[in-house]
Structure formats: structure tokens, C-alpha cells
Amino acid sequence: MEIKEIGVKRVNANVRIVRTMCDLCHCECGVLAYVQDEKVIKIEGDPNCPINEGHLCPKGLAAIQLLYHPDRIRYPLKRKGERGEGKWERISWDEALDTVTKKFREIIEKYGPESVTYSWGDAAYRNSRFTKDALLFVMNAPTHLHSDAHYCFHPVLIANRLTFGHLLTSEGSPDYRNSKCIMVWGGNPIMTHPTQGREIIIGKMNGAKLVVIDPRFTEIASKADIFLQVRPGTDDALALSMLNVIINERLYDQEFVEKWCVGFDQLKERVQAYPPKWASKITWLTEEEIIQTARLFATSKPAATHTRMGVCMSINTIQTIRAISILAAICGNLDIKGGNLIPNRPAGFKTRAEIVWKEFTLPPELENKRIGASEFPLLCSSASLGGNFCHPPSVIHAMMTGRPHPIKALWILNDLLVCLEGSKETEEGLANVDFMVGSDFFMTSTMELCDIILPPCTYLEREEVVESICTHNVIGARQRVIPLLDETRDEKEIDLEIIRRMGLKLPPHLQTLKKFYEYRVKDMGISFEYLKKKGYVAGPIFYKKYEETGFPTPSGKVELYSSILEKYGYDPLPYYQENPETPISTPELAEEYPFILITGGRHIVYYHSLGRQIPWLREILPNPNLEIHPETADQLGIKNGDWVWIEAPRGRGRVKMVAELTEAVHPKVVHAPSHWWFPEQKDPHHGVWESNINALMSNDPPYDPICGSTPLRGNLCKVYRADEK
Amino acid sequence: MKNNNIRLSLFLDADLCIGCFACEIACKQEHNLPVGRRWIKVVKLGPKKVGGKLYMQFVPVHCRHCGKPACMETCPVGAISKRSDGIVLFNEERCIGCKMCLEVCPFGALQYNPEKEVVEGCNLCVERVDRGLRPICVQNCPTGALGFGDINNFLLERHKRGIKRLIEREEFI
Numbered sequence: 008m009e010i011k012e013i014g015v016k017r018v019n020a021n022v023r024i025v026r027t028m029c030d031l032c033h034c035e036c037g038v039l040a041y042v043q044d045e046k047v048i049k050i051e052g053d054p055n056c057p058i059n060e061g062h063l064c065p066k067g068l069a070a071i072q073l074l075y076h077p078d079r080i081r082y083p084l085k086r087k088g089e090r091g092e093g094k095w096e097r098i099s100w101d102e103a104l105d106t107v108t109k110k111f112r113e114i115i116e117k118y119g120p121e122s123v124t125y126s127w128g129d130a131a132y133r134n135s136r137f138t139k140d141a142l143l144f145v146m147n148a149p150t151h152l153h154s155d156a157h158y159c160f161h162p163v164l165i166a167n168r169l170t171f172g173h174l175l176t177s178e179g180s181p182d183y184r185n186s187k188c189i190m191v192w193g194g195n196p197i198m199t200h201p202t203q204g205r206e207i208i209i210g211k212m213n214g215a216k217l218v219v220i221d222p223r224f225t226e227i228a229s230k231a232d233i234f235l236q237v238r239p240g241t242d243d244a245l246a247l248s249m250l251n252v253i254i255n256e257r258l259y260d261q262e263f264v265e266k267w268c269v270g271f272d273q274l275k276e277r278v279q280a281y282p283p284k285w286a287s288k289i290t291w292l293t294e295e296e297i298i299q300t301a302r303l304f305a306t307s308k309p310a311a312t313h314t315r316m317g318v319c320m321s322i323n324t325i326q327t328i329r330a331i332s333i334l335a336a337i338c339g340n341l342d343i344k345g346g347n348l349i350p351n352r353p354a355g356f357k358t359r360a361e362i363v364w365k366e367f368t369l370p371p372e373l374e375n376k377r378i379g380a381s382e383f384p385l386l387c388s389s390a391s392l393g394g395n396f397c398h399p400p401s402v403i404h405a406m407m408t409g410r411p412h413p414i415k416a417l418w419i420l421n422d423l424l425v426c427l428e429g430s431k432e433t434e435e436g437l438a439n440v441d442f443m444v445g446s447d448f449f450m451t452s453t454m455e456l457c458d459i460i461l462p463p464c465t466y467l468e469r470e471e472v473v474e475s476i477c478t479h480n481v482i483g484a485r486q487r488v489i490p491l492l493d494e495t496r497d498e499k500e501i502d503l504e505i506i507r508r509m510g511l512k513l514p515p516h517l518q519t520l521k522k523f524y525e526y527r528v529k530d531m532g533i534s535f536e537y538l539k540k541k542g543y544v545a546g547p548i549f550y551k552k553y554e555e556t557g558f559p560t561p562s563g564k565v566e567l568y569s570s571i572l573e574k575y576g577y578d579p580l581p582y583y584q585e586n587p588e589t590p591i592s593t594p595e596l597a598e599e600y601p602f603i604l605i606t607g608g609r610h611i612v613y614y615h616s617l618g619r620q621i622p623w624l625r626e627i628l629p630n631p632n633l634e635i636h637p638e639t640a641d642q643l644g645i646k647n648g649d650w651v652w653i654e655a656p657r658g659r660g661r662v663k664m665v666a667e668l669t670e671a672v673h674p675k676v677v678h679a680p681s682h683w684w685f686p687e688q689k690d691p692h693h694g695v696w697e698s699n700i701n702a703l704m705s706n707d708p709p710y711d712p713i714c715g716s717t718p719l720r721g722n723l724c725k726v727y728r729a730d731e732k
Numbered sequence: 733m734k735n736n737n738i739r740l741s742l743f744l745d746a747d748l749c750i751g752c753f754a755c756e757i758a759c760k761q762e763h764n765l766p767v768g769r770r771w772i773k774v775v776k777l778g779p780k781k782v783g784g785k786l787y788m789q790f791v792p793v794h795c796r797h798c799g800k801p802a803c804m805e806t807c808p809v810g811a812i813s814k815r816s817d818g819i820v821l822f823n824e825e826r827c828i829g830c831k832m833c834l835e836v837c838p839f840g841a842l843q844y845n846p847e848k849e850v851v852e853g854c855n856l857c858v859e860r861v862d863r864g865l866r867p868i869c870v871q872n873c874p875t876g877a878l879g880f881g882d883i884n885n886f887l888l889e890r891h892k893r894g895i896k897r898l899i900e901r902e903e904f905i
Contacts, residue, residue, distance in 0.1 A: 049761060052872065062874040065757040197750045204750060205874040212748075224779045226751050229788035236786075611752050623760050626767045627753050670786060671779045 014486070014540040026053055026542050027486040028473045030133060030466035031066040031073070032614045033178070034058060034202040035475035037542065038067065040467060040488040047071055047467055047489055057545055058478050064201040065612045069623045074465050074492070078620060078686065079448050081493035084460040090438070091455050093691035100494065103459050104501075107418075108508040110442040111146070114416045120148035121376045124402065124414050127153045128421025128615060131446070131498065134463075134471075135420070136359065137523065138502035140367040145511040149369055149377040149395075150414070154427045156396035157386065158320045158716040160476075165385055165714055166328035168392040169569045172559030175347040176332055178203070179479040181311035183210035185345035188307030190218040192331055193242060193317020195225040198611045202477050203313075216307060218300055220245065221317060222605055222720075223634065223678055224671040233300055238291040239605045239676060240586040240721030242318045246330035247583055248286030249301035251278040253337065258305035260339025267553065268336060270568020270579070277580045289583070291673070305338050309345030316607065320720045323584040325713040329569070330581035336565045342551050349553070351480040353546040355530030359474055362527070363395060366517065378402050378411060383715045384575060392571075398715040399427055400706035406436030416442045420463075420498070422451040422616040425682045425699050428717050429706030431660070446498060449620055449686060452695035464495040471499070471520070472527045472535065482528075483543040484535065577713055586718045587709050588656070590675075593723065600656045600723035602639075605672075606700045607681040607719060620686035631698040632667035634678040635726065640668050643726060650729035653679055655703040655722065662698050663729050677726055739818035740856060741797045741883040742867065748877035751776060751790035755869035755878060762857060762868040769843045771795070771854045772869055792869070792878065795820060795841045795854040803833035803842060811851075818883075819858055824850040856880075 016024045022043045029036045037056020041049035050070050054061035073079075083103035087094040114122055123146060125139050132153060143151060155161070163177040174180060183189055183206040197204030204227060211217050211230060219231040222239045237245055253259050254275050264271050283297040290297075304310055312335040318327045340346035352358055368374065371389035379387035379398025386393045406414045417440045424430050437443065437456050445457035454460055467488040474482050491497075499520055506513060516526040524535040531544070538544065557563035561570045573579040590597040612624040619625055633651060645651055647668040654661035664679060672678050681701060685694030696702060704719055751774055759765065759772045771794060778788035797820045804812040804820065811826035812833060827850040834842050834851060842853040857867035865871070870880040879886060 051758075059874075062872055063754065063758075064874075065753045068754065068757040068761055068872070071761070197752060201752060201754075201874065204752070208748060208750060208875045224786045224788060226788075226790075228786070229779065230747075230750070234786065622767045623757050626770075627756065669779060670781050671788075 014542070022048070025486055025488045027467070027488055028056070028475075028483050029063065029067045029070065030130070030485065031070060031617070032064070032200070033129065033133075033475070034200055034477040035133075035473050035483070036063055036067060036202060037483065038063070042488060045489050047074060053542070056483070056543055057481050058475055058483075058543075059202050059205075062202075062205065065624060065627065066614055066618060069621050070465070070467065072621045072623055073448065074467050076448070076620060078450070079492075080450060080460060080462040081495055082462060083494065086458050090458075091691050093455055095460070100496070103461055104504055104508055106459055107444050107461075108505060111416055111505070112509060114442060115146060115148075118413060118415045120146045121150055121412055122415040123148045124150040124152050124397070124417050126417060126419045126421060126423055127151070128426055129155070130614070130617065131420035135498040135502060137362060137367075138499040139418075140363060141513055141517055142502050142506055144367040144369065145506055145513060146509070147369060147373055149373050150402075151377075151396045152399055152402050153394065153396040154399055154421055154423060156393060157383075157398055157400070157710070157714050158324065158719065159316060161386065161393035161396065162319045162324045162711070162714040162716055163314055163328055164394065165392045166325045167332055169325070169385075169566065169571050170329055170332040170336065170560075171341065171565055173349050175341065175349065176312050176314045176328070176335060178476045180347050180350065181313050182309070182345050182348050183207045183215070183311050184213065186210050186215045186309055186311040187345060188216045188218065188304055188310035189313070190220070190304055190310060191227055191313045192220045192315070193319070194313060194315025195221070195223075195227050195608065196313065196315070197226040199315065199609045200477055201611060210311070216303060218304065222673065222676055223608055225608070233296075233303065235292055235296055235300060236673060238289070238673075239603050240321045240589065240718065241290045242321070243323050243327040243330055243581065244281065244286045244289040244583045245292065245297065246327060246334060247278055247281035247581060248283045248297050249304070249334060250274070250330060250337075251281050252283060252298050252301035253305045253334070254278055256302070258302065259337040263339040263341075264337050267558070268565045268567050269562050270566060271337070273580060274333065274567045277582070281583060304334065308339065309343050310335070310338060310340050311346055312340065317720060320607070320716055320718065322586050322709055322711055322716075322718045323582075324711040324716040326578070326581040326584075333567055333581065336567070341565070342553060344550055348479050348548070348550075351546040351548050352474070353480070353482060353531050353544050355528075355532065356482055356546075357527040357530070366514075368395070376412075378405050379715060383713065385571070386714045393714070400429065400710070400715065400717065403427070403429060403433050403436040403706055406439050407432065414440055416440065417444075419443060419445045419453055419457060420447070422447070422453045422682075422684070424451075424453045424695050425616045425684050425701060427706070428701050428704035428719055430695070430699055430702040432706050446501070448617075450693070451616070451686075452684060452691065452693045455691040455693075461501055462495045463498045463501075464491050468492060468495065469497040470539070472524050472538065480546040480548060481543055482538075484538040486539050572713070586721045588718065588722045590723070596656050596723055600654070600725045601675070602724050602726060603676045604653065604655070604703075604722050604724035605676060605678045605720045606704070608678055610680065613682065616682045616684065619684065630665040631680050631683040633664040633726070634667050634669050634672050636670060636672055636674040636676075637668045639674045639677075640666060643728070645726070645728055651726050652729050652731075653677070653700070653703065654725050654727075656724075657705075659703050659705060662696070662700060662702055664698050677724065737884070738816075739797070739799065739883045740861065740881065741818060741886075742794060742854075742856070742870065743879045743883060743886045744792060745877050745879065746789050746791060748875040749774075749790040749792065750875055750877070752874060754872045754874060755792055758868045758872035759854075769845060769852070771843060771852070793839055793841055796839060797854075797856060802836040802838065806832045806836045808832065819856045819861070821855055821858065822850070822852050824848060824852070827851055
């Protein structure tokens, strides 16, 4: 692709346009920022960026309100008074960094490096994954806490790698544009990955049939040719019965299966237990719907498959995604135009995964000290197929109990209290941590629990190499648009400074950010300066790369029967399992708590916990809306706009939301959005206990046996008007 | 074509509108609008079950730059005018803030600016249009659901596409 160069363009004497890349969600779209007198006056999409082709979502367009938000933390702060009292004083960077260095040193000496942990959310992960990894690496600490390690992107990574060795059914891999059939399973990319949502619509305009499988009738579902309103948490049953139809009717790609798949006979035998008639009872779908969808998917070639969070938060996450991955594989859709592509990053580019594995992997005896390594070896141990992270609920339990070892120092880069299930346990755990340093744009209920707060800068104030996960072949560069505001700093610079102050040493190519960026692009034969000027580089697309290299699995083929799962004592074939708290597993509980509660559907104006303080965005979605069917609401005397309580069983408590009467959900299902807090409330809780649905979720077992995910999309609850009781 | 035949307007392909709100925020940024004033607002219709199937559509509501603007006819002080290319404009110098136009607009698309005590609304990004650019909401629409141009041409295109769809459907059956 020919890309026009616009590093920086001067419009007139006062205004210049700086090309950069957004960082307000996973997509990392190309941005043109208009700057006047060193102030950003306008943000628009870069038409030359192959990721977004000139379009931005509301978050991206409202970036100025984030950058110049009056509540942004702009100076290092030190806590005065008790934790959570909300009293802070401004300190110098020197004092802040000295305190962090001193505390980290003391704690490492006393309790060992494994007692020091970082907590990331997605935003901080993208920004400072490498430098945080570097710091933990030089400290010999194996304890990375990624709050969504067990139920977001990483389960897909694990399930895909078990099956094909590559990440194929998520993010940038599906080739929607050239597809004949697009199957979106448990996701709403229009809201969550806007560029991907757009690609799906383009694919549809090019003639693709769209299949959407979701308990909610979402934005993407409204564009679907086939919408399957599956019972929450029964995606495994549906996928297995589709496999049953496709295999028994011999609709699969026989040549591909023969040549490139192992374990087909075992799979064939396994799926005989899951005919569509059986699945229709489990999933609330008709037999006809299941058979038709399976036939459409199998007979449309190429077909692109997308799996997302909806299938990642159950008791059977990995096997569910494996079953869906197998659907994509046996129908012969791997690495073909319009199917699911193996990434084509430019040759020579050092990818995120490559750097993490090569540069920051500790010796196995240290890696295996990671919390969760023995229970979930494929997520947490040195054999991890995920991302070298701890099992988050187990880390919270370690904070609470000191087992398997205590967590004494924590650097928090996200709003853990609203982002992680089990908010009350999280709060209790954090109270036991001796020293906490926080980094966030705003004062959140989590930041209020810290001892020191270090102010990070936004994407408009920093530069780096960008490897967007919403594309399989494009890399780009973020440019600094304006100088750092007040005393904010690039998170990565803070990490490197801590490393220096601790007297630890990094290899030469990682010692400064500049050297590191050069290192990432050097083997492409370009410099970072060139990349900034050029903006983006797209790798050429090759198909069926596996014909030369095989699949990076132990057998070199697609493992329908997983040898890795067998080796670790798991079932090598996908199976169906009912979630632990449903009308079927716990009928007596369902008498008092009759509704199935699904949580965490996203809205485009917010990115996880971020955005509720941005005026333009909050105007669009001012309240947490509980989606409830009009018939159900009528029976409960609930009207549209009423505040209602959502109460969970087993003493997990209740939270309050605004009823949104909608036929988008089944009468027996209610949907509560996640991540709600109220930044306008200035007390130190910032409304974290009012509408935060994660407070109702348990972080106790049972977990998915492989990735440790918790069943957050299919628990029981009851709903009643907020003026009752 | 003579100028008086042209009627510039925004138009919507509802099949393509995904309810992403990008038009709203792009408009806010371009015209520096605070909370409370939305020159374009995305409205969700549904979801509603019709004949056993769920339907949901999104419609951005904005000034339609009507052929015979009711607001213009109502305005007692001549603050609302229509250019020869069809763009309806609000003159804040002349406006007395009586809000009569708000009452007669069938779409409820006009907005009251309490700071200046005047009525305002979508001006089709007239400064951009005069520079040969598209309105900012159209430029930002990720799926091309929002279009801009002479509504007569649009209707012609729409007609062609409708027929094409019918033919395709026939083939499908």
C-alpha cells in the first residue's frame, strides 16, 4: 500500500498538524492532531492510516477533553492521613521516585522479589508493558498481574495456540472484508473494537452473510442475517452441536482435515454426544436454527470467525473457544483470503510477543513461582501459552491470606476495584499490601488506597512504536504532539528511572526508549525517525503460510485433539459444561434469584473504567443501564428509567442501576454493564460501591480448569425497584 | 444545472448506521458545543420483535434543511434564512430567542443556546462546505451511512440501489 507521508505539516504560521496514533482503545487508530500555540485544538482521523481510514470513534474524537481535563492528576502526590481518607499533598518527582525505590528495595530484601507486583489494565499494558516487564525482570520478580489475564484476550490466545499455534479467532486476524460468511461469537465489535466493527460492515456490503451469536441483541446483531440468542454460558453446547452437524453431514473441508488436522476421528466420536436436538434444549435455540447456521457456516467459503469476551467468562472458557476454533479449522478457513489470517507483520519487526519471550523471560524456577503457576500452568507457568501473567483472583487471595506467598508492594496502573471481579475481596486484599504506588489520569477509588501517586501522560504527550492488535499486518509510530503537561511523565520513562535508581542494569539496546524503538524496527531496515515520518508500514499479505512452515503446535498440524492438554492432564477434546450458578445447576437458588445475570457488555463511549469524567461522552450514556425485558419489568412493577437493585445470592450483596426496558434480552435474562463508578462524587469512594457490578461477582473457585476464568456471564440474581426495602 | 435546483442535505442509509455516536462527537468538537446542545443526535429505534424477528435501527436526528423550512416561515424577525444551495442558516445577531422555531420543527432538531440566548442548529458545516469539504459528521461516519450532497442525486442513487436489491433478492429466492 502506498502511504502518503505526513509526519508534521504546517497549515499556517500558528497551526501545525501532527500525525500520531490514538491510544484510547485496542484499535490504535491513525490521528491528525491540530496544534496551535502548543495546545491541541482538534483531533481527527488520519485518512492515510490503514487501520481506521480516517474515522475515529467518540472516545478518540473527545481526546482533548481527556488531555485538558481539570481533574487530571498532573503532579506526584503523597498520601496524608489514613489510606482511603482522600488527603494528598504534592511532592517532587525526586521524593516520589526515591520513596518508591527505597520501599521496593526494602520489601525485596525482606520478602523476596516475588512479593512485588504490578497491576495492569489494558491501557497501561499497551503503553508500558515492556518497561514494566523489564523492571520485574531485572528485579527477578515473576509476578505480573494483568487484571483480565484469565478472561479476556488471553484465554483466546491459549485456546487458539493449543489448536493452531497462532492467535486466529480474535482481534485483527479475521479477514472480514473478503469474507463470504462472518461469524461473530460473544462480541459486539461495533462497540468494543470500532475499526473491526467497521470492517465487518464493509464485509457485509461486499456480500458476506453475518452470523451473530449472543444472548443480547446488540448493535452488530441488528445487522446480522442470522442472530442466535443463545442462553448465557451455553456457547460450548452450541458449538459442539454445530460440529456434530458439520461432521455428520460431511460439510467440512475433507482435504484440509486429512492433510492438516490431527484427532479428527476422536473429535467425530466426541461430538456424537451433542446432536442439535440435545443442544436446542440446553441453549434455548431451535434445532432448525442450529442446523441452518452450521450449514451456512460450513458451506460459505471463505468464512471468518471472531470470538470475544462473551465466550471467555465461563467455567468452560478454553474448551468453548477450542470448539469454535475447530469449527473455523475443519471448514478450511485458516489463513485463506476472507478467512482467519495468520499475522503478516512486516519482516524484521520485533513483535510484542517476541520481545517478551526473548528478553524478559526468567529462568523456569523463578517463572514457576508466579501465583497460579501450579494450578493453571498453561496460563501462569514457564509453559504459559498466555502472556506470562499471574492468575488475578489468586493474587487477590494471596494478598488476603499470604498464601502461597504475601504481596507486599504493588504498583497499580488500573482501577482494580471496578475492573476485577470480587471488588470487596480486592479492597480487603489491597488493605494488606504494605506499599502501593499508583499511576492514573484521575483519582479513582483504587488510587485513593495508594501511598504515592505518579502522574502518567496521555498518548498525545509521548512517542513510541505501535503494534495495534486490531490489524494483523500494520505497524506504526506514535509521535509526541505537545510537550508534557505540567509534571506528567511517560510511564515508560518512570520505569527506566526506577531501574536506574535501584542500581539495576538492562542490556544496552533496552537502556533508553529511543534505543528500544530503534531495536524494534532496525531489522526492517528502517529507523524509528523514518517510521514516524512515514506513519505506518504494512506487511505484505501471504496466504496458506502453514504449507511451508506447518502450524506451531507439537504435531505441526491443527490439533483437534490437543496433545498439550493431554500432557497436562486436561481433556484433549472440547466438551460441554453447565455454569455453576444457573437455573439448571442450582434450581433451588433460582427460585429466589430467578434471573440470569450477564455482565460487562460495553458501550463505545467508554473504555473499561475510563471516560465517565469526559463531559461529551457522559452526555451520551449518563447512567449504568440494566437491560431488562419489558414483560419482566412489567411483572416487577419496574418502569423505564426507574432505579432498581440487582441482588446476587449467597450474601454477595446488591448494586443499583437504571432500568432500560428492552427486548434485546430474553425475559429470563438481565444484563448489567461493568466498570461503573461516579467520578463526579468527590468522596474517596467515588461511588465505587453504588453501581459496580463486579462487587456482586465472586472471585472464588470454581474456575475454568485451564485458564482460571470465573463465570461472570451467567450467574443468578434478583431485581427489584430501588424504593423497595 | 441551475443553482436553485440544488438542495444540499445530509442523508442516511439506515442499513449502514451502526449507532456508534461518532457523528455526535465530531460535531461537538467541530462546533465546540458544550453538554446539553446536540446538533446531531443518534436515536435508537427498537429493539422490537416483529413477526418473531428482532429489529433495531439507528437514526441521527439533525436539521433536515427542509425545502420549506417551518422554522423560517415562523421566525418573526427573519433570523432564519435558506441559501440558494439549500443550507438553512441561523443568524444569531437577529435571533431574539423566542423559541417559536423550536416549537414548529417537526424533528425537534433545533437547539437553544442559553449563553447567547439564541437558537442554533446544524449548519451543514457551511464553512467546510464552502471550502469544498464534506460536513464533519459525514467525514467521520465509519460506514458511510451518513451522506452529503444534493438530495435529488441521492434519491436517484437510492432508487437504483433499491431496484438492485430487489433483483438480488429474487435471485436469492
